[in-house]
Amino acid sequence: MSIFSVDYKNRKPIWEQLTDNVTDLVLRGLLPLGEAMPSVRAMAADLGINPNTIQKAYVELERRGVIVSIPGRGSFVTTDISALLTERLESAAAALGESARAAKEAGMERERAIKIIDEVWGNDK
Amino acid sequence: MSIFSVDYKNRKPIWEQLTDNVTDLVLRGLLPLGEAMPSVRAMAADLGINPNTIQKAYVELERRGVIVSIPGRGSFVTTDISALLTERLESAAAALGESARAAKEAGMERERAIKIIDEVWGNDK
DNA sequence: TATCTGTACTAATTGTGTTAGTACAGATAA
């Protein structure tokens, strides 16, 4: 079974699920930097999905800077993820602010919000 | 111009936008409790949308407990929103936990998370 | 040379949201 996964029941398009999936794997270090990605056709055969759908995901992954594709050679995980890491951190910060505003709008007390933060950052060794 | 709104460019289906929109208006007190909602046909004419789409939204709104529909009489905003309010608070709490975990995963420091919370709860008079 | 690679393109298919149209029963006011 592959580390790549798609869910047909998900509302999100398959190519978008795949780009998010690969981006996540790279950022979590589960795909070694510089490593060769499966070819478009191989990934398609592996997941039982049409090669065109995979290619659409690869194009988006290259646009994001997650992979680099070289015609005739293959696609490779980028060797520099620093920009990706800061991007992810900043978008996570924005998302946190969004959900915090929504929670306040829903009537949540500041104390409870702090408690949620403490629970997340607290219990890890 | 109506207080109800839909956005064709949005990826979310119109009937779903409408249910969220109405739910939000009710919870924010912009639609008086017990008030008569526009009829399915009136809302459809108002927004320039097919009545079937509106009805789909109304069915969902009744399932959520936001409105009550009575054949031959009309649809009315519920008179008791206490359950809706607690539901919204709890789902906001869950969402806040989710984005907090994602932020921590992205490498955010606890101090920055607290700062974001403080900014949201801080500046309001 | 043979076979891999990414890339590009058109056409067909599929699924879902939306529209179109009709119909029925209950409620209300003339």
Added chain:
DNA sequence: TTATCTGTACTAACACAATTAGTACAGATA
């Protein structure tokens, strides 16, 4: 009663986007 409103139910058609299917081309590699 009659006329007209209401919600509800249903089938058929339409529109759009995602996906699939198929083919083709050029560069890289052994």
